Amino acid sequence: MFYVELLIAGLVQGAMYAMMALGLTLIYGLLRILHIAHAAFFTLGGYVGVLAANSGLPLGAAAALGVLVAATAGPLVYGTVYRPLLDKPPYVALIASIGLLIAMEDGFRLLFGPYGLSFAENPWFVTGPDLGGIFLNWVQIALGLSAVLAIAGLGLFAVGSRAGVAWRATVDDPEMAMSFGVSPERVRLLAFALASALAGLAGFLVGLLNNLIEPGMGNITSYKGLAIVVLGGLGNVPGTLWASLLLGVAESFGTIYLDKILDRDAIAFFILVAVLMWRPQGLARGR
Amino acid sequence: MLELARVSVARGELRVVRDLELTVSAGEMVALLGPNGAGKTSTIMAIAGHVPVVEGTIRFEGRSIDTLSPPERTRLGLGLVPEGRRIFPDLTVRENLVVGGYLLSRGEAQKREREVTALFPRLEERRQQRAGTLSGGEQQMLSIARALMVRPRLLLVDELSLGLMPAVVDLCFEVLVRLCREQGLACLVVEQNTQKILTVADRVTVLSAGRTVWQGTAEEARADEALIDRMLGLEAG
Ligand SMILES: Nc1ncnc2c1ncn2[C@@H]1O[C@H](COP(=O)(O)OP(=O)(O)O)[C@@H](O)[C@H]1O
Ligand SMILES: [Mg+2]
Numbered sequence: 084m085f086y087v088e089l090l091i092a093g094l095v096q097g098a099m100y101a102m103m104a105l106g107l108t109l110i111y112g113l114l115r116i117l118h119i120a121h122a123a124f125f126t127l128g129g130y131v132g133v134l135a136a137n138s139g140l141p142l143g144a145a146a147a148l149g150v151l152v153a154a155t156a157g158p159l160v161y162g163t164v165y166r167p168l169l170d171k172p173p174y175v176a177l178i179a180s181i182g183l184l185i186a187m188e189d190g191f192r193l194l195f196g197p198y199g200l201s202f203a204e205n206p207w208f209v210t211g212p213d214l215g216g217i218f219l220n221w222v223q224i225a226l227g228l229s230a231v232l233a234i235a236g237l238g239l240f241a242v243g244s245r246a247g248v249a250w251r252a253t254v255d256d257p258e259m260a261m262s263f264g265v266s267p268e269r270v271r272l273l274a275f276a277l278a279s280a281l282a283g284l285a286g287f288l289v290g291l292l293n294n295l296i297e298p299g300m301g302n303i304t305s306y307k308g309l310a311i312v313v314l315g316g317l318g319n320v321p322g323t324l325w326a327s328l329l330l331g332v333a334e335s336f337g338t339i340y341l342d343k344i345l346d347r348d349a350i351a352f353f354i355l356v357a358v359l360m361w362r363p364q365g366l367a368r369g370r
Numbered sequence: 371m372l373e374l375a376r377v378s379v380a381r382g383e384l385r386v387v388r389d390l391e392l393t394v395s396a397g398e399m400v401a402l403l404g405p406n407g408a409g410k411t412s413t414i415m416a417i418a419g420h421v422p423v424v425e426g427t428i429r430f431e432g433r434s435i436d437t438l439s440p441p442e443r444t445r446l447g448l449g450l451v452p453e454g455r456r457i458f459p460d461l462t463v464r465e466n467l468v469v470g471g472y473l474l475s476r477g478e479a480q481k482r483e484r485e486v487t488a489l490f491p492r493l494e495e496r497r498q499q500r501a502g503t504l505s506g507g508e509q510q511m512l513s514i515a516r517a518l519m520v521r522p523r524l525l526l527v528d529e530l531s532l533g534l535m536p537a538v539v540d541l542c543f544e545v546l547v548r549l550c551r552e553q554g555l556a557c558l559v560v561e562q563n564t565q566k567i568l569t570v571a572d573r574v575t576v577l578s579a580g581r582t583v584w585q586g587t588a589e590e591a592r593a594d595e596a597l598i599d600r601m602l603g604l605e606a607g
Contacts, residue, residue: 245468245476248461252469255458258420262440262450263516264473 088217089335095223097331098230102285103304104311104323105234106278112254112318113267113274115173116165119180121282121308122301123187128153128283129290129300130195137203146287153283157275166271184305191298199297208291222291229288233281234324250274254318303348310355314366322367330354371396371556372417372524377426379409379416379580385424386412387580392558394524397550399557401567401588403598404577410560411453413577414528417558418450419443430524445473449522453529453560455513459502463493463512466501470516479519486515489545507538514542518549524556525549531563539563543570564599568592 103125110118132149136142164183168176211220241247252260253270261267289304290296311330315322330351337350345353358366372394379387387409394400402410415421417428419440427434435443444450458466467486471479487494490511496504501512510530517525525546531539547570549555561567567588568574574591576584576598584597591598 242465245472248465248468249472251461251465252458255460256456259452259456259458260469262418262420262444263469263471263520264441264444265469 084216089339090332091217091219092223093332093335094328095219095227095331096334097328098227099285099289100304100307100311100331101230101324101327102226102233102281103308104315104327105237105320106281107308108312108315108318108320108323109274109278111312112320113250113271114165114169114176116176116180117309117312118278119177119305119309120160120164120183120187121278122305123184123191124153124157124279124282125286125289125301125304126188126191126296126298127156128286129296130191130200131283132287133200133202133290133296134195137200142207142291146284149287150280150283153286154276154280157279157282158272161271161275184301188298188301195298197298199295199300201294201296202291205291205294208294222288226285226288226292229284233284237277246273307348307351310351314355314358316365316367319365319367322365326366371431372558373429374413374417375427375429377413377416377428378424379412380422380424381412385580387416387577389426390575390577390582391585392575394556394558396523396554396556398573399547399550399559399571401571401574402558402560402577403564403567403574404583407579408577409580410577411528414450414452414526414558414560417443418448418452418526441473444520444522447521447523449517449520449525451510451513451517451525451527451530453532455506455509457501457504457509457512457516459500461501462498463501463504464497466512466516467519470519473520482519482521486518489518490515507534507542510534510538510542514545522555524558527557527559529560529562531561531566539566546570564595568595568598574598 103121107118107121110116110121128149131152132145135145135148140148160183164179165176168179207221207225209220211218211224241251249260249265250270250273253265253267257267286301289300307330311326312323314330315324315326333354334347334350337345338347341350372392374390374392377387377390378385390413392400402413404410412421416423419435419438419442423436428436430443430446430448435446438446458469461469464483467483468479471482474482487497492508493511493515496508501509504512514527527546530542543566546555546557546559550557559567559571568591571588573587574585575582
């Protein structure tokens with residue numbers, strides 16, 4: 084039972100990583116930009132959510148508001164920061180992205196203070212269903228469910244709708260896709276909206292899980308997200324999902340067996356370094 | 371249908387095509403020949419709107435299309451089968467056609483999909499296969515089928531036969547010739563395989579280093595193959 088619980092906790096953590104890494108890999112696939120500032124949208128979703136919840140909104144509505152704000156801010160940031168840099172060498176956008184992360188983090192610090200905010204009430208954290216002896220709180224359930232729904236929804240969209248097919252065509256050959264009437268710009272805006280929405284939701288739920296929203300809360304997740312997309316093959320969506328779950332489970336078991344040698348957050352990078360020494364292209368092929 | 375009047379095409383600062391005069395009429399197949407680097411692809415991509423025209427005018431069905439974007443030209447009735455085929459490798463055959471028909475309504479696109487796959491039964495069999503796993507010949511058929519989705523009145527075809535087996539090349543040209551004859555499709559075709567193209571084209575333009583060095587009917591060219599060979603002889607291999 085203990086191992087089953089570890090496995091489930093790992094999968095829930097992996098689901099959270101997947102929600103973050105999916106956005107990174109989608110944006111990389113379209114723009115060849117490592118969107119480091121993705122972490123700031125995770126934090127943004129958390130702050131909007133906690134402020135909304137503490138002002139009396141139900142948690143569900145607070146979550147929705149956080150998602151909405153993140154989904155609006157993502158395309159805005161793309162339009163103002165990345166779009167002007169698209170024809171510059173890729174490292175320019177990378178540096179801009181790092182700068183943006185620092186700026187947004189300090190923005191949160193200025194606006195909301197350095198110590199972080201907690202939820203006045205956190206009912207999802209303290210209650211949950213009993214699944215035959217395994218206890219999960221509602222936040223964990225929500226994390227797992229959101230990831231599954233987001234992935235399934237994106238998958239259906241990608242193969243089942245004209246817009247999804249147009250998106251994948253744009254990843255393959257933007258110039259050709261454009262000549263058939265697909266707007267690469269609209270695809271990019273949509274990608275930033277979706278990626279940022281997922282990041283915002285993940286940030287809100289992690290905030291509930293830790294009962295703390297603080298300016299730098301996205302950093303660790305963001306570094307791990309980068310490790311995951313490299314492991315999964317840059318731009319490779321299924322690879323990214325597998326790598327997310329793998330890391331979540333590895334961390335979960337690692338905290339038991341590697342506790343004395345490795346910090347939990349170091350496990351991702353230990354795996355990354357080990358895998359890259361063995362397979363420099365990552366576990367799966369990128370684009 | 372298509373008229374190029376004293377057209378010069380630039381790649382960056384460099385003019386790679388100068389003073390090109392070229393017409394293609396409905397139902398006609400015109401071949402654009404010349405050694406590597408002559409400017410054939412640049413001409414095709416300029417007509418499709420991907421490469422800038424710096425002098426002269428391109429007219430399509432009487433109106434100048436110089437300021438139109440590539441999708442606007444697609445909408446007007448220009449189809450492109452680009453060099454290297456450029457199918458979407460991660461999409462299935464069917465999905466490639468969906469993108470080809472992106473400017474059509476959903477119902478219209480489905481109808482066209484059936485019509486273009488009827489032209490290439492091999493594609494029909496492979497509808498759900500990832501395009502990147504198709505053979506070169508099948509990819510070329512897909513590239514043609516994708517361009518035909520919007521019922522273009524002019525088809526621009528760049529290096530159709532490159533790397534393909536003769537039987538596949540014959541099949542593709544058969545389809546193009548049939549569309550020219552039966553539906554009045556106009557074709558501008560870049561081809562390295564002179565032997566083949568001179569048997570199917572109506573007229574020929576030969577470029578070398580961006581200049582037009584010969585123009586005439588395919589019949590004249592066939593009669594004077596030495597002439598064409600000499601011009602293409604500049605090319606290695
Ligand atoms: N993308 C490009 N950027 C800059 N120059 C190019 C590009 N593509 C082709 N060229 C140059 O334009 C000239 C004509 O090339 P191209 O149109 O491809 O000829 P062809 O198709 O007849 O082989 C060549 O000198 C080539 O080097
Ligand atoms: Mg060429």
